[in-house]
Amino acid sequence: MANIKIPTSFNIDLEFETANIFQRLMGWLIDGFIKVLYITVLGYTVNNLQLGEVASYVIYFFLGVLPMVCYFPVLEIIMNGQTPGKLLMNIRVRNMQGGQPSMSQHLIRWLFRIIETPYIIINGLIPLIAMLRSPYYQRLGDVVAGTIVVSTKTKASLSGTIFRDMSAVDYTPRFPQILRLSDRDMNKIKNLMDQAVKSNNPELTARVAYRVRDVLEIQTDMMPGEFLETILNDYNYYTTR
Template identity: 55%
Template sequence: MAYIKIPTAFNIDLEFEAADSGKRLFAYLIDNVVRVAYILLTYWLIIVFIRNEVTQIVLILLVVGLPMTLYFFLTEWLMAGQSPGKLAMGIKVVSLLGNQPSVGQIMLRSLLRIIETPAVFWAVVPLIAIARSPYSQRLGDLVAGTIVVNTKAKHSIQDTIFRDMSQMDYQPQFYQILKLSDKDLNKVKELLDRAAKQHDLVLAARVAERVKTVLKIETNMSDMQFLETLLNDYNYLVTRA
């Protein structure tokens, strides 16, 4: 089984197990079963309960055609990188940073299915791309900057100081945090997690006081809130540098 190492902005490699072609193919087949079941059910309901032919056509286009055209985009967006098939097979889409893909990335990889799934090329184009890609990416993944991995990462992103700030309208408060190294921040994160787990306010106070002294920061925040804010500030500033 191939493993994918994703370098983060904090000099720590996250290791993910790449989803193999078999799992991806079965996930795709499951998704098509879901799609066919949805089409048959909604089509039957429209034909049975709607008598006006024009209304039937409109509803078939809007209630059946549109959701099925946008199936992969909608499911992967609403299910944080998964579709029903991917969920069943224990795989998901992540960005090359290891976090949840953005709406734009999901849209791009969904649009590329248009040239990947015509009947004459069914499964051939994506399988060739996956086989030739070092990260087992199909064409849509290559363009969108995404990969498909097993849902259980060998090392969790939560084990690092990484926080996904991409979807937040965030305003950093302590720019001095950039004076600390990744190693320093990882130690702060480790001590903060320990203090939170053990409800050790004394430890949190000691860490916060030390950081305030080194960075010459004055604040009225609680110690725990201050340390959390520091980590969020660091993530926001580093990932936008």
């Protein structure tokens, strides 16, 4: 496996372990088994219904062909970069900043999957060669889309930094004044928050929250812990847009 360090806007490098060829192949085989099982059950069901030829073709198209064609992009969007196969192999699709891929990135990966399809032996060599040539085991679709498949067991714990992936939520920021602080300031605030939690010291949390409100001239009735979490989320939202 290879590790990739992804710089953030907070002067923190998040280290991810990339998925190797075995993990990606096994994930694909699991997804392939699920697809074959689904088609087998669908075919058995339609045959038992004894429908007409036209009706059977319509059902096969809408309940068979379309789900199979859209299997990867739809599930990876719904499951935040995963399919059942990727989930079982503990891997996930991410963008090169470590966040959730955009809709266009998912679609680009899907379009390139058409020419990389392993159903034909020759075409199956394309993703294999691309992954062997890539230091991060990226297939051609990943390279073009700007995505990477990583292990869900990251080397760096996101909860230990001020990084928050706000791309996956419909978030509305509360305090634009937070941009007056630097990433160094935010890291100090996060470290003090962690110390307060570990030592079970709500007074420290309250003092930090009061100091931030005083410096930024913020008026709010939010509880200290809630307020500090909100400004961390706000900072991530503004600096990653």
